[in-house]
Amino acid sequence: MSTATYSLAGSQAVCYHCGEPCEADSLVYDDKPFCCAGCKTVYELLAGNDLSCYYDLNAKPGTAQKAGRSRVRYDWLDDRQAASKLIQYTDDEIAIASFKIPTIHCSSCIYLLENVYRIQPAIVRSQVDFVHKTLRLTFRKKDISLRQAVELIASLGYEPQLTLNDLEAKTTSSSNRSYYLKIGVAFFAFGNIMLLSFPEYLGIDALSETPLRRFFGYLNFLLSLPVILYSAREFFQSAYGALRQRSTNMDIPIALGMIVMFLRSSYDIxxxxxxxxMDTLASLTLLMLIGRLFQNKTYATLAFDRDYKSYFPVAVTVSRDGHEASIPLSGLTIGDEIIVRNEELIPADSILLAGEAMIDYSFVTGESVPVPKKAGDMIYAGGKQTGSTISMTVAKDVSHSYLTQLWNDDAFKGAEEPGTISLANQVSRYFTPAVLLIAIAAGAYWARTDMHRAMNAFTAVLIITCPCALALSAPFTLGNAIRILAKYGVYLKNTAVIEKITTIRSIIFDKTGTLTDKNGRHISYAGDKLSFEEQIYVASLTYHSSHPLSRKVYQYLSEVPTMLVSDFREVQGQGVEGLVEKHMVRVGSATFAGGQAADTDRPQASGVHISIDGIYRGRYDIRNEYRTGLNGLIQTLRSHFDLYVLSGDNDREKENLRQIIPADHLMFDQQPADKLRFIKQLQEQHTGKVMMIGDGLNDAGALRQSDVGLVVSDDTNNFSPACDAIIDARRFEGIDHLISYAGDAMHIIKASYGISLLYNMAGMYLAVQGDMSPLVAAVLMPISSITIISFSTFLSWIAARRRHLIKPFAAKS
Amino acid sequence: MSVLFVLISACLLMALVFLLAFVWSVKQGQYDDDYTPAVRILFDDTTRSDSSNKTNPEQ
Structure with a gap:
């Protein structure tokens, strides 16, 4: 399929709005080609409102309207309670609402969204925050409702992301703000203290007699107060927290060094x-805060803590006393009668009352072929209705449904450990006592002769060994590593994930969507050759069917034109039939098309069978296509790790997978809870840490239970279940590079620990003699820090090059 | 030399004013989005010229 569309794009026109290749019967408006009516409508709307500048800023800036356009309903926004979650401010005249819009991607988007007032004058003001992909909308309440405003934005191709998760979690102001403030204060103090210390650096003795020197000292003391009390507060808090828990971390020696530095300097002054x-104190704090900020890289547009609420609808349609009403999901109770339309998700375990249910459980199990259900059947939450509208009675609470129960497991209860790496804590376990011993020894040595010198030596050792450089090596190596990886297409939740990756011994893959490509299915035809006319018949018929397999066949035949179909009939779970040019065409299962014998010889493929005028012609075999590079990846990983495959699907792919993974490591028909349990068992057998590679909600438990949960995502704008890392599906074959690069990063940290320890020893040599001048500290500390920063940044970049992590995305084909 | 006391105090006060301005700007959220304002300023305000073009022929 991929090659077909690609060659099409070369010869055929591409849509002026979204850049998708246009099909043969493409729409032309204003001499511009459009791939679908949706794109054309958006263009008309923009051109009619003087907004065609949208197309001048970037070529083909739009989002494709053709496929995947879910018919989201916004009725529930009329509900006052639901709307209040979105509205940030309201008075008699106006209301301000803000939403997340994942499709914002270029300057054209900003232009259009900030100029929507030209389309709808009731919108007073709209402001885009590109970094957080949010839109803040101010509108006149009298003229339009929130629902109308949202519908307008959505009609332009910018569908707001309105999920329970987003609504419940009120926008928290970014933690970076406090870092900016702390760094600003530290920088202010650092600059001024440096300036006031200048006479000392130059050794100007003329000042020593004057009151100026004392004045400078007092000013330095005043300037250092906000540094120690405000900017450096988190180091003291963290050290105190570790001491209370009787553990060690890198902040303990840092806090110790800082306190000694401050007290000794105050005494001196x-x-x-x-x-x-004081100058050293300020520069140290400044550098370490910058390190923290650098390490604290977050992806505003990615969320690593999603649960089922992100996937579930915010509102459901309930039928009460014959009236349909849209109520928030939280208001749903057992016994409610709910209405579920095409493409809508079933929010809670329910019993089907009426309607033809074809439930797509790909969310829960990974199996993509819809399952037919009869009235009275239990339908589990997480399934998606495809086809007509159905009504059902809620049998279980949303949070106690079969799928959502997974989130009640213990794996989800434990608090996430903060992103500190244990290597630093191990080092500090030896570092702190060693430094204290040396300081005491030096003090004791001089105490026999000169008490003043003894104090000097004791404090100088603690000051000079304040492990600033040591504490900076991990933030800068790992901070740089996650930036390089993000450019490559791997997004890590925090820097600690890198260290966790290096401890992995087993890797578990999900099958559907992880090993296989959801979009790319390999189609081949077997049977009597179909003439071009006959292909047209099949294409025409499958065009009208919504069954995923029929859609695949239609996509496969996308180059042939379609004709009018009469007497179209769809038999649930069987297939479709219809008259095309007076020929009776049947497309569907083997029994439906009349070719029973043919289905047995290739059980691993889903077959779409064709019969024309009652004569069986052949079948299209649709096989899951494995991701490119899978074989190579498995070969590389196999020698270092235990590999397993856990699939929610049935075992029809077993033969294929056995060629790359031993059969006893292949598990089929695994429910979400089974996957979680399997990983727990593996961890209890002490076979080392476990990495789970999955993609969907059905892997959520396993991803959470595993030590490193990696999600493969075709579109990083989409939701991913809670995990530690998200990898762009195009980088799937780079997973082994990711693992070896994580190892490199830890080696770099160890090497820079070595370097900073050398600096510490050199400083200690001067310090134990008891007459170290403040100037030595003021020079040595920044130099050691800068050496470490450049060393770790440079090496992590070199390592990334060696692992081929620095390369642009290949053209998407 | 005693003028230095006054000068340095004045300089520090001035620096303090800038520090407070920085604190204010961070709290305002001016550093939260470092991309959009840079793009926004480059958009031409095309409506006015377009609408004047449209009204001209009528006159």
Whole structure:
């Protein structure tokens, strides 16, 4: 399929709006080709409102309207309670609402969304935040409702992301703000203290007699107060927290060094009219805060903590006393009668009352062929209705439904550990006592002769060994690594994931959507050759069917034109039939088309059988297509890791998979809870840490239970279940590079630990002698920090090149 | 030399004003989105010229 569309794009016109290739009977408007009516409508709307600048800023900026356009209903926004979750401010005149719009991707989007007032004058003001992909909309309440405003935005191709998760979690102001403030204060103090310490650096003795020197000292003390009390507060808090839990972390020696530095400097300034180490204190705090900020890279557009609420609808249609009403999902109770339309998700375990249900459970099990259900059948939450509208009675609460129960498992209860790496904590376990011992030894040595010198030596050791460089090596190596990986197409939740990746011993794959490509299915035809006319008949018929397999056949035949079909009939779970040019065409299962014998010889493929005028002609075999590079990836990983495949699907692919993975490591018909349990068992057998690679909600439990949960995503704008990392599906074959790069990063950190320890020893040599001047500290500390920063940044970049992680995406084909 | 006391105090106060301005701007959220304002300023306000073009022929 992929090659077919690609060659089409070369020869045929592409849509002026979205850049998708246009089909043979494409629409032309204003001399511009459009791939579908949706794109054309958007163009007409924009051109009619002087907004065609949208197309001048970027070529083909639109989002494709043709496929995947879910008919989202916004009726529920009329519900006051539901709407209040979106509206941030309201008075008699106006209301301000803000929503997340994942499709915002270029300057054209900003232009259009900020100019919607030209289309709808009732919108007073709209403001885009590109980084967070949010739109803030101010509109006049009298003229349009929130629902109308949202529908307008959605009709332009910018569908807001309105899920329970997004609504419940009120926008938290980004934690970076507090880092900006802390860094600003530290930088202010650092610059001024440096300036006031200048005479000391230059050794200008002329000042020593004057009150100026004392004045400078007092000013330095004042300037350092906000640094120690505000900017450096988190280091003290973290050290205190670790001490209370009787554990060690890197912040303990840092906090110790800072306190000693501050006390010793205050003593110097007030008692001895000395200069103190305030400049070192400020520069240290500044550098370490920058390290924290650098490490604290977050992806505003990605969420790593999604649960089922992100997937579930915000509102459901309920039938009460013969009236249909849209109510928020949280208001749903057992016994309610709900109405589920085509493409809508079933929010809770329910019993079918009426209607023809074809439930697509791909969400829950990974099996993509819809299952027919009869009235009275239990339908589990998470299934998606395809076809006509159905009504059913809710049998279980939303949170106690079969699928959502997974989130009640213990795996989801434990608090997430913060993103600190354990290597640093291990080092500090030895580092802190060693430094204290040396400081005490040096103090004791001088105490026999010179008490003042003893104090000097003791404090100087603690100051000079304040492990600033040590503490910076991990943030800069890992911070740089996650940026390089993000460019490559792998998004990590935090830097600690890198260390966790290096401890992995087993890797578990999900099958559908992970090993296989959801979109790319391999289609081949077997049977009597179909003439071009006959292909037209099949294409015409499948064009009208919504069954995924029929759609695949239609896509496969997308180059042949279609004709009018009469007497079209769809038999649930069987197939479709209809008259095309007076020929009776049947497309569907083997029994439906009349070719029973043919189905047995290739059980691993889903077959779409064709009969024309009652004569069986052949079948289209549709096989799951494995991702490119899968074989190579498995070959590389197999020698280092235990590989398993857990599939929610049946075992028709077993033969194929056995060639690359041992049969006893292949598990089929695995429910979401089974996957979770399997990983728990594996972890209890002490076979090392486990990495789970999955894609959908059905892997959510396993992803959470595993030590590293990696999600393969075809579109990173889409929701992914809670995980530690998201990998772009195009980079699937790079998973082994990711693992080896994580190892490289840890080696780089160890090497830079070595370097900073050397610096510490050199400084210690001066410090134990008891007459180290503040100038030495002021020079040595920044130099060691900058060496470490450049060393780790440079090496992590070199390593990334060696692992082929720095390369652009190949053209999407 | 005593003028230095006054000068340095004045300089520090001035620097403090800038620090407060920075704090204000961070709290305002001016650093939350570092991309959109840069793009927004480059958009031409085309409506006015377009609408004047449209009204001209009528006159």
């Amino acid at each position: 007030f008692m001895l009219q000395g200069a103190g180490y």
